[in-house]
Amino acid sequence: MPFLIYQKPYMYIFSLIKRWFEIPIHHKTLFWGFVRNEIKGRFAGSIGGFVWSLLTPLANLLIYVFVFSIIFKIRMKPMETGTDSFVVYFLAGLLPWTAFSEALSSATDALLSRANLITKVAFPLEILPLSGVIVPFCLNGLGFVMFLVYLMFKGYFHMAWMWLPLVVVTHMVFTLGMVCLIGSLSVFLRDIKQFIGTALSLWFFLTPIIYPLSMVPEKMRWVIKLNPMYPFIELYHQVLLHHFISFTVLAYALGLTLCCFVGSVIFFERSKYAFADVL
Numbered sequence: 001m002p003f004l005i006y007q008k009p010y011m012y013i014f015s016l017i018k019r020w021f022e023i024p025i026h027h028k029t030l031f032w033g034f035v036r037n038e039i040k041g042r043f044a045g046s047i048g049g050f051v052w053s054l055l056t057p058l059a060n061l062l063i064y065v066f067v068f069s070i071i072f073k074i075r076m077k078p079m080e081t082g083t084d085s086f087v088v089y090f091l092a093g094l095l096p097w098t099a100f101s102e103a104l105s106s107a108t109d110a111l112l113s114r115a116n117l118i119t120k121v122a123f124p125l126e127i128l129p130l131s132g133v134i135v136p137f138c139l140n141g142l143g144f145v146m147f148l149v150y151l152m153f154k155g156y157f158h159m160a161w162m163w164l165p166l167v168v169v170t171h172m173v174f175t176l177g178m179v180c181l182i183g184s185l186s187v188f189l190r191d192i193k194q195f196i197g198t199a200l201s202l203w204f205f206l207t208p209i210i211y212p213l214s215m216v217p218e219k220m221r222w223v224i225k226l227n228p229m230y231p232f233i234e235l236y237h238q239v240l241l242h243h244f245i246s247f248t249v250l251a252y253a254l255g256l257t258l259c260c261f262v263g264s265v266i267f268f269e270r271s272k273y274a275f276a277d278v279l
Contacts, residue, residue: 016265023126030123034131039139057143061150064091080214082241088151092240093209093233095144096171100229101200102136103175107182108193111275119276129179129268137172151240158243166250167235170257174232177261180268187271187278207233228256 024031064087068074074086081089110132111118111125118125151157186192207229208216216224224230231253238245 013262013266016269017262020126020130020265023124023130027124027127031127031131034127035134035138038131038135042135042139057140058146061091061143061146065150076212077214080212082237082243083156085154088154088156089212089237089241090210091147092236093207095140095147096168096232096236097204097207097209097229099137099140099144100171100175100178100232101204102140103133103179104182104196104200106132106136107179108186108196110179110183111187112190112193125272125275126268129176129183132179132183133172133176137168137175148240156240160239160243160245163235163239163245167232167239167245167253170235170253171232173261174228174253174257177257177264181260181264184264184268184271187275203227203229208237209233228260231256 068087068090069085072086075084076086076089078084083089107129110128114128117123148161182192182196206224206227208224213221213224213234231249234249235245235253238249
């Protein structure tokens, strides 16, 4: 076992976190090689190639705007949601959720699909979950940027958007922790791959994306708030639409992210030495 586990607990945790975030720097050629290959793999054989990563979110954005703004004309209460447009409220939560759900869906294959590489080549295994988070966030980030442009065009821009980078980074680190955990467990429990799709579907409807928290009966709101994705979606809604940030919700998201990331990374580090034997 590495010498780190014999250090004091807080030193061990600090060393782990520091090493994980230094990997894209110290192994940048290998790391970005994995990222490029994963992106190319998504568009392999298509004529449009990377252009689809721009056209797809743009088409989805236009479809959502047309259906919910022109056909159904669903209206929200601005005092509760920060907007009277359902499509604006919906997309403010859907786009971050999509990046998160895609990362978790691919996490089950992050290690399993590279069994031959893991068992035959020595390289930092941490690169696999790291690239597995960067790719969906980058690709879905293109759609998110288009959405921000749409919001600016509609007059939603506010200086509170300066908090957005912190919200996005916190969301990514939380997702990285989940990907590490699910990717590691999938090596030993192959049923997780079948379970994750159903779990994400249920998780989506338990997250206030298509409805505000105010629509949930007061006796049930504590259940929604226990949802790990609740503080992140709430922060996106607050910053983009309400133009303020609740430091209580931010502290909740940061604490949740720290616990999830540290716990998952420790589990990954302890179990990665058995990956080659199991795979």
